[in-house]
Amino acid sequence: MNLYKIVASEAPPFHAKLYQKGVETLNYLALHTRPNITFVTNLLAQFTSSLTEAHGSSVKHLLWYVKDTASFGIHEARKFKITTTAYQF
DSSP, X not given: OOGGGOOTXXXXXXXXHHHXXXXXXXXXXXXXXXXXXHHHHHHHHTOOSSOBHHHHHHHHHHHHHHHHXXXXXXXXXXXXXXXXXXXXX
């Protein structure tokens, strides 16, 4: 779906506060935990006025992607038990 080609009169409007909250959440995730969604998050952040249902569904789609891929990544399995010893003199 090309968000740039959507004309405001062609699609029903979308709730602005809900859209902004979704983009805010995605922006936090892109900056701190999910760098793979940075480009799309920045693209969605450009559309904060005259929102349509297509913009809202794009945010929902990206949130579903993040939810479904939460377990993906590199996981480290510890093979050795770490012990800490402290001495007091």
